[in-house]
Amino acid sequence: MLMTVQDFETAARMRIDPVHADFIAGGAGDEITVRANEEAFRRLRLLPRVLRGSAERALDISVLGSRARTPVLLSPTAFHKLVDEEGEAATARAAAAAGAIMIVSMASTVAVEDIAAAAREAGEHGDPPPLWFQLYIQPDLGFTEALVRRATDAGCAALVVTVDSPVRGAHERDLRNGFLDLPPGLRCEHMVDPREGGRVHPIAMSPVISWEHIDWLRGTTSLPILLKGALHPEDARLAVRHGVDGLLLSNHGGRQLDTVPATVELLPEIAAAVAGRIPIVLDGGVRRGTDVVKALALGACAVGIGRPVMWALAAGGEKGVRRLLELFREELDHALALCGASGVRGLPPDLVRAPAWGPASAHTEREGGA
Numbered sequence: 001m002l003m004t005v006q007d008f009e010t011a012a013r014m015r016i017d018p019v020h021a022d023f024i025a026g027g028a029g030d031e032i033t034v035r036a037n038e039e040a041f042r043r044l045r046l047l048p049r050v051l052r053g054s055a056e057r058a059l060d061i062s063v064l065g066s067r068a069r070t071p072v073l074l075s076p077t078a079f080h081k082l083v084d085e086e087g088e089a090a091t092a093r094a095a096a097a098a099g100a101i102m103i104v105s106m107a108s109t110v111a112v113e114d115i116a117a118a119a120r121e122a123g124e125h126g127d128p129p130p131l132w133f134q135l136y137i138q139p140d141l142g143f144t145e146a147l148v149r150r151a152t153d154a155g156c157a158a159l160v161v162t163v164d165s166p167v168r169g170a171h172e173r174d175l176r177n178g179f180l181d182l183p184p185g186l187r188c189e190h191m192v193d194p195r196e197g198g199r200v201h202p203i204a205m206s207p208v209i210s211w212e213h214i215d216w217l218r219g220t221t222s223l224p225i226l227l228k229g230a231l232h233p234e235d236a237r238l239a240v241r242h243g244v245d246g247l248l249l250s251n252h253g254g255r256q257l258d259t260v261p262a263t264v265e266l267l268p269e270i271a272a273a274v275a276g277r278i279p280i281v282l283d284g285g286v287r288r289g290t291d292v293v294k295a296l297a298l299g300a301c302a303v304g305i306g307r308p309v310m311w312a313l314a315a316g317g318e319k320g321v322r323r324l325l326e327l328f329r330e331e332l333d334h335a336l337a338l339c340g341a342s343g344v345r346g347l348p349p350d351l352v353r354a355p356a357w358g359p360a361s362a363h364t365e366r367e368g369g370a
């Protein structure tokens with residue numbers, strides 16, 4: 001029975017090529033940050049209030065003009081057709097049905113126009129939340145601008161610019177497995193260049209991308225821009241100064257620079273740096289309803305999930321992702337009720353206790369890492 005995120009992973013692994021499972025599960029280097037994200041949530045403790053609940057909990061959110069029925073959004077993940085024939089179209093139908101915002105990866109194997117059509121189809125009985133589009137700014141600005149226009153025309157309501165990838169992370173599992181490219185028949189649909197008779201470009205990850213490019217992008221689009229992957233509080237402040245509308249506080253699920261801190265550990269510092277001027281979405285290691293409560297109480301307005309979506313899609317296609325999102329909804333609602341909260345908004349930071357450093361934390365780490 002699929003009762004937890006872990007169950008989806010187990011079910012997925014029985015169905016997919018172990019090389020693809022490694023691509024999903026893996027991260028950079030020693031995968032210290034991959035583990036740290038989940039462990040950090042396990043180390044945090046919830047301190048509930050009593051005698052103050054309500055009959056129903058409000059789970060809906062509104063962020064940068066996008067309304068959603070849940071604060072759990074789908075972080076951008078590449079290559080959904082690796083694990084499901086319909087790929088991102090299936091994911092989009094499930095997200096629309098759940099009223100969840102889906103961030104379309106620039107490296108998706110279905111084109112954004114087709115993903116948007118799938119979402120509309122599933123949202124027939126009520127407006128689905130809009131899609132957002134994740135972008136790696138390409139040194140070829142003409143190409144980048146055309147892609148932004150494409151995403152905008154398809155109806156995407158925000159741009160999520162990934163800035164933690166001046167070069168690609170070293171994924172040793174993929175290197176050992178020789179998984180260096182998509183298998184024949186699959187391609188990154190957004191990298192097809194209409195100017196060059198449909199040539200498919202590789203996605204450039206370039207160290208020359210700078211704040212000037214963010215300024216340039218700010219000038220070419222009126223869509224809200226979120227930065228994904230800024231981790232230093234000074235960069236969070238710079239983002240505000242450069243007119244960025246929101247942060248997706250993310251360490252790329254431990255797939256870029258290894259040994260960076262867990263995102264939830266950075267959250268209080270980043271929240272203090274932006275001081276409410278722009279919203280913060282957090283991803284990395286969110287696996288339980290209690291994790292969602294912790295992130296929201298510490299200052300995020302929403303959370304993203306990456307690997308769980310890939311596992312659910314691999315385990316059960318559209319239905320699998322639907323069930324996963326339902327599960328997060330049930331767990332979140334249950335945890336909020338137990339915390340004495342009436343909804344996801346305005347959760348106070350004193351709901352969360354971080355254990356003191358020292359011997360106590362070494363003890364809990366052992367417990368979490370088992």
Ligand SMILES: Cc1cc2nc3c(=O)[nH]c(=O)nc-3n(C[C@H](O)[C@H](O)[C@H](O)COP(=O)(O)O)c2cc1C
Binds near residue numbers: 075076134162252308
């Ligand atoms: C298989 C896979 C593919 C990913 N592809 C992208 C991508 O194309 N663009 C991007 O910005 N982040 C990408 N990410 C990172 C996710 O957006 C997200 O930051 C991360 O997975 C969150 O951590 P979690 O997997 O622990 O939930 C990918 C992550 C995984 C696991």
Ligand SMILES: CCCCC(=O)C(=O)O
Binds near residue numbers: 107
């Ligand atoms: C060029 C594909 C990038 C995918 C990605 O960001 C990841 O695997 O983490």
